[in-house]
Amino acid sequence: MSSIIPGCSLLTARHIPTAGEYEVKNVLAMKIMDILGAGGSFTEFYAMDFNDDVVLMGHDGPGHIAIAEGNAKVRPLRVYHGKVGRGLSIEMSVKLGPVTLLSIAEDAITGFKLLAAEGECIPGKILEIGNTNSRYRFPLGVRGFVNAWSAQGPAHHCAVGVGHVAGILRKAAALMGIGFHQV
Amino acid sequence: MSTERVLRAGLCGIGLEAYWGQFAGLKGRLDGYVEQVAVQLTRPGIEVVNLGLIDTPARSNAAGHRCRREDIDVLFLYVTTYALSNTVLPLVQRAGVPVIVLNLQPEAAIDYNAFNGLLDRTAMTGEWLAFCSACPAPEIANVLLRAKIPFHQVTGMLEEAESWREIEEWLAAARVRSALASARLGLMGHYYSGMLDIMTDVTQVSVTFGTHVELMEVDELTRYAPRPAIAMWSGKLRTFKRHSIFSRIARPKNCSTRRARRWPSTPWLRATIWTRSLTTTRVPAMRSMRTR
Numbered sequence: 001m002s003s004i005i006p007g008c009s010l011l012t013a014r015h016i017p018t019a020g021e022y023e024v025k026n027v028l029a030m031k032i033m034d035i036l037g038a039g040g041s042f043t044e045f046y047a048m049d050f051n052d053d054v055v056l057m058g059h060d061g062p063g064h065i066a067i068a069e070g071n072a073k074v075r076p077l078r079v080y081h082g083k084v085g086r087g088l089s090i091e092m093s094v095k096l097g098p099v100t101l102l103s104i105a106e107d108a109i110t111g112f113k114l115l116a117a118e119g120e121c122i123p124g125k126i127l128e129i130g131n132t133n134s135r136y137r138f139p140l141g142v143r144g145f146v147n148a149w150s151a152q153g154p155a156h157h158c159a160v161g162v163g164h165v166a167g168i169l170r171k172a173a174a175l176m177g178i179g180f181h182q183v
Numbered sequence: 184m185s186t187e188r189v190l191r192a193g194l195c196g197i198g199l200e201a202y203w204g205q206f207a208g209l210k211g212r213l214d215g216y217v218e219q220v221a222v223q224l225t226r227p228g229i230e231v232v233n234l235g236l237i238d239t240p241a242r243s244n245a246a247g248h249r250c251r252r253e254d255i256d257v258l259f260l261y262v263t264t265y266a267l268s269n270t271v272l273p274l275v276q277r278a279g280v281p282v283i284v285l286n287l288q289p290e291a292a293i294d295y296n297a298f299n300g301l302l303d304r305t306a307m308t309g310e311w312l313a314f315c316s317a318c319p320a321p322e323i324a325n326v327l328l329r330a331k332i333p334f335h336q337v338t339g340m341l342e343e344a345e346s347w348r349e350i351e352e353w354l355a356a357a358r359v360r361s362a363l364a365s366a367r368l369g370l371m372g373h374y375y376s377g378m379l380d381i382m383t384d385v386t387q388v389s390v391t392f393g394t395h396v397e398l399m400e401v402d403e404l405t406r407y408a409p410r411p412a413i414a415m416w417s418g419k420l421r422t423f424k425r426h427s428i429f430s431r432i433a434r435p436k437n438c439s440t441r442r443a444r445r446w447p448s449t450p451w452l453r454a455t456i457w458t459r460s461l462t463t464t465r466v467p468a469m470r471s472m473r474t475r
């Protein structure tokens with residue numbers, strides 16, 4: 001079996017979210033974003049840009065190619081992230097404009113909680129290393145956002161979707177009887 | 184989205200039977216409002232079960248049974264006028280689904296001059312009662328809290344964009360809950376050793392979201408999906424091409440002379456060679472979700 005990232009990206013774009021790393025919570029988050037028509041692409045923090053006040057976020061895949069800005073590209077990589085695996089990866093940026101991050105995190109009282117943040121995907125330089133990569137700006141600024149997000153104790157992955165949907169996520173959490181926190 | 188189960192939204196108006204004989208035209212007017220909400224809730228992907236105007240405990244009980252027969256996912260309880268809380272409790276207890284209380288007044292305000300010009304005090308009271316949705320809101324909340332039945336409110340006007348934005352969000356939220364409860368989550372492989380944050384109580388996933396979880400090994404998957412025929416390969420590559428994801432695949436820098444001779448000019452053929460020649464040393468753990 002080789003290079004499953006392109007296939008997983010196609011499945012994800014066909015409303016069958018697929019995540020690597022046995023990421024149960026994140027594939028659920030991707031599914032929630034997909035149900036809302038917002039996409040839901042596998043994402044993690046890459047780096048902070050204090051000069052431009054943006055956070056670079058992405059992953060080696062899968063990418064939700066239905067929410068790509070322009071064409072997604074396939075890149076052969078001799079290593080994915082330096083842990084296991086090599087093969088084809090997806091390079092894409094998320095559509096510019098409003099975005100929402102969603103993570104499902106453990107909650108001591110309700111089992112799970114939804115953690116959400118609304119921001120903007122902004123144009124500018126990204127890392128062209130054959131991964132999904134975008135620049136995100138949040139109302140709290142880089143420092144404030146990264147502190148506040150991490151303080152909620154999510155896993156290090158999240159799902160990014162297009163549009164601002166935190167209001168719906170808050171309501172979905174209420175209907176499911178689980179916690180909700182917006183950064 | 185197209186594979187998802189249709190959301191079934193229950194809708195009822197609540198009112199008070201004692202009013203109908205006393206205030207001419209009130210019931211017809213409120214029935215019309217309930218119908219108006221039903222029409223506005225209906226759209227592709229959402230089936231509305233309109234239970235009509237519920238105005239007695241007996242009708243409430245019957246409507247509760249119907250909610251169960253109709254398999255509704257969410258109940259919109261539209262407060263049309265003052266209603267007794269014993270008209271609400273049997274219905275929501277039996278329905279057993281999340282309740283959204285719609286406290287929607289027909290207009291922004293009563294037209295005081297026209298109202299006071301009615302002169303007939305009975306007609307005036309009837310007119311006021313059509314604007315009386317806020318009156319039982321605390322009463323309903325009181326009883327639902329004591330019954331430990333979760334509920335949520337939308338307070339506003341019948342034809343107001345802000346209220347309907349809220350209602351749309353509740354519909355989308357109900358769709359999330361319903362879709363996760365009918366989704367199937369496949370797990371294959373294992374965790375990356377040491378990533379403790381990713382490790383998840385899968386039982387709790389099914390408990391919280393109602394999602395069905397299926398575990399499988401990669402060799403089972405290959406048994407289900409035998410080696411694809413060339414025709415399937417070309418079909419899949421056409422799909423890739425349609426998404427344009429192979430449009431810019433680059434000739435690798437470390438490409439050997441032997442491989443370079445085989446390097447075709449068509450991008451998707453190059454992709455084929457790469458897809459076939461690159462092999463992962465280990466299959467990364469993965470999971471996918473499909474809605475049943």
